Amino acid sequence: MKISSREVEYVANLARLEVTEAEKEKFTAQLNDILLYIDKLNELDTKGVEPMSHAISVTNAFREDKILDSIGTENSLANAPDARGEFFRVPKVID
Amino acid sequence: MEFETVIGLEVHAQMLTDTKIFCGCSTKFGGAPNSHTCPVCLGMPGVLPVLNKKVVEFAMKMALATNCEINKSCEFARKNYFYPDLPKGYQISQYAYPLAEHGHILLDVNGEQTKIGITRIHMEEDAGKLMHDEHNPSSYVDLNRTGVPLIEIVSEPDMRSSEEAADYLKRLHEILVYLEICDGNMEEGSFRCDANVSIRPKGQKEFGTRAELKNMNSFRNVQRALEYEIKRQQYLVENGGTVIQETRLWDDAQGATNSMRSKEEAHDYRYFPDPDLVPILVDETWVEKIRKELPELPLTKRERFIKDYQIPAYDAGVLTADKALANYYEEVVKLCAKPKAASNWVMGDVLKFLNEEKRDIRQCPITAKSLADMIRLIEEGTISGKMAKEIVEDMYKTGKSPQTIIEEKGLVQITDEGELIKTITSIIEANPGQLADYRGGKEKLFGFFVGQAMKATKGKANPQLVNELLKKMLA
Numbered sequence: 001m002k003i004s005s006r007e008v009e010y011v012a013n014l015a016r017l018e019v020t021e022a023e024k025e026k027f028t029a030q031l032n033d034i035l036l037y038i039d040k041l042n043e044l045d046t047k048g049v050e051p052m053s054h055a056i057s058v059t060n061a062f063r064e065d066k067i068l069d070s071i072g073t074e075n076s077l078a079n080a081p082d083a084r085g086e087f088f089r090v091p092k093v094i095d
Numbered sequence: 096m097e098f099e100t101v102i103g104l105e106v107h108a109q110m111l112t113d114t115k116i117f118c119g120c121s122t123k124f125g126g127a128p129n130s131h132t133c134p135v136c137l138g139m140p141g142v143l144p145v146l147n148k149k150v151v152e153f154a155m156k157m158a159l160a161t162n163c164e165i166n167k168s169c170e171f172a173r174k175n176y177f178y179p180d181l182p183k184g185y186q187i188s189q190y191a192y193p194l195a196e197h198g199h200i201l202l203d204v205n206g207e208q209t210k211i212g213i214t215r216i217h218m219e220e221d222a223g224k225l226m227h228d229e230h231n232p233s234s235y236v237d238l239n240r241t242g243v244p245l246i247e248i249v250s251e252p253d254m255r256s257s258e259e260a261a262d263y264l265k266r267l268h269e270i271l272v273y274l275e276i277c278d279g280n281m282e283e284g285s286f287r288c289d290a291n292v293s294i295r296p297k298g299q300k301e302f303g304t305r306a307e308l309k310n311m312n313s314f315r316n317v318q319r320a321l322e323y324e325i326k327r328q329q330y331l332v333e334n335g336g337t338v339i340q341e342t343r344l345w346d347d348a349q350g351a352t353n354s355m356r357s358k359e360e361a362h363d364y365r366y367f368p369d370p371d372l373v374p375i376l377v378d379e380t381w382v383e384k385i386r387k388e389l390p391e392l393p394l395t396k397r398e399r400f401i402k403d404y405q406i407p408a409y410d411a412g413v414l415t416a417d418k419a420l421a422n423y424y425e426e427v428v429k430l431c432a433k434p435k436a437a438s439n440w441v442m443g444d445v446l447k448f449l450n451e452e453k454r455d456i457r458q459c460p461i462t463a464k465s466l467a468d469m470i471r472l473i474e475e476g477t478i479s480g481k482m483a484k485e486i487v488e489d490m491y492k493t494g495k496s497p498q499t500i501i502e503e504k505g506l507v508q509i510t511d512e513g514e515l516i517k518t519i520t521s522i523i524e525a526n527p528g529q530l531a532d533y534r535g536g537k538e539k540l541f542g543f544f545v546g547q548a549m550k551a552t553k554g555k556a557n558p559q560l561v562n563e564l565l566k567k568m569l570a
Binding site for chain 1: 112113114118119120121127128129130131132133134137145146147148149151168170175177178179225226227228231232233234235236237238363365368370372373374375376
């Protein structure tokens with residue numbers, strides 16, 4: 001076993017996901033399967049191969065510093081679960 | 096026990112671009128809440144961020160100005176955490192492959208140069224702004240600032256005192272403003288600083304446990320917060336306690352740092368390369384193009400002023416603290432060819448007037464030409480230094496040229512020998528007692544005659560000429 005159900009719980013909490021006991025068991029097994037597969041990849045000799053972060057070979061995709069239309073306050077707030085005046089409203093957070 | 100302080104600083108500088116780092120929304124400060132937003136910076140699903148080229152170029156300028164090596168390849172990563180000012184649930188930043196590394200700047204403290212290392216400079220997006228309701232359990236979110244471009248400049252733990260840290264910050268600030276890539280406004284948050292502070296017994300090699308200080312929005316507060324924190328840690332250690340690694344907030348009104356207890360949960364940002372943004376490759380041609388665009392930097396300018404204008408290091412420091420001020424000074428010198436006199440007038444009178452009204456040199460009513468003319472008029476003996484003091488004040492108030500003011504007020508210095516001889520003759524005749532005493536050895540009375548001559552001419556007599564004539568005529 002690569003990871004325990006405690007680690008699944010930890011990761012779920014970081015992602016703000018609520019999981020039941022049954023799900024926790026299921027995900028632990030599934031994640032272990034995935035990690036076993038990664039182990040398989042590790043068998044490959046990658047000496048002298050640069051690490052790569054993207055599957056495509058495109059680099060340097062830029063835009064010029066030109067202002068485009070914003071969508072405005074009203075549209076920005078249109079899908080918000082809660083808003084007040086020109087602001088999004090969220091449960092109180094204090095640093 | 097004697098302690099040594101160890102300080103490292105993280106500076107966030109907002110880049111002066113027109114648009115955000117990954118979308119075309121305006122970066123302008125002070126728009127209606129949530130008006131400078133679009134699906135990209137609101138973090139809507141399915142959108143594609145595209146990097147603003149100018150952000151890369153601005154960051155490269157700072158990297159070159161701080162002697163960093165620009166990496167041939169760099170990329171963006173996602174820093175994952177949940178907070179309402181971050182709509183995507185992650186901040187796009189750089190992690191394993193930053194834009195630039197291994198730089199340094201030089202500090203000049205009391206004539207001694209110290210090198211402060213720069214670990215890295217990377218690009219990232221800013222988060223939104225939160226306001227907290229005093230009466231209801233609600234916070235309000237404005238996402239205008241979300242996606243505004245920042246560079247983060249991380250120093251090595253090379254500073255050994257709060258003064259050194261403050262000096263480093265000022266130099267960094269100066270460079271950013273000289274490069275015209277950041278407006279440097281600390282109150283509006285365009286230039287923010289977090290500090291890592293620890294202490295260790297003098298002579299010990301290992302670092303002590305550090306505290307991270309946040310929420311200091313002026314140079315003065317950074318220094319005050321550091322001083323407080325150093326004392327707090329020393330007191331703790333001397334009394335058998337231990338410093339714990341934590342984030343502490345500076346409270347300006349209280350003059351103290353307080354533990355930020357609410358965020359006790361250990362951070363686990365799970366950085367990974369952002370799949371939406373492709374790697375950035377920077378070749379030598381691009382670096383050289385940017386290098387050519389760099390202006391003369393503050394330190395170089397300072398050294399040039401000292402050497403070319405033969406002015407003291409202190410003067411050069413004041414005059415080059417602001418690029419516009421340095422340009423003004425150079426213009427004055429070019430027109431009057433009196434560098435030291437120009438420095439005295441700019442630093443003494445002009446800056447005093449401007450500071451009183453909290454204006455900067457761009458708003459100065461005295462043009463460089465007027466000031467240069469005035470300096471020339473003193474040199475030529477047309478006006479005395481004392482008269483000039485009065486004239487320069489009028490120049491500031493009215494914006495008029497010195498020649499106009501001199502004419503309007505009839506201030507021209509009397510340099511006509513014949514006229515002065517007449518005046519002095521009548522003074523000598525009117526004061527036979529003093530004359531006899533002077534000739535009898537009371538040399539102090541010379542000042543009395545100078546005073547009488549200046550009084551008779553309402554201060555307009557050329558003092559040097561009065562001295563010369565009196566010496567002859569009293570003998």
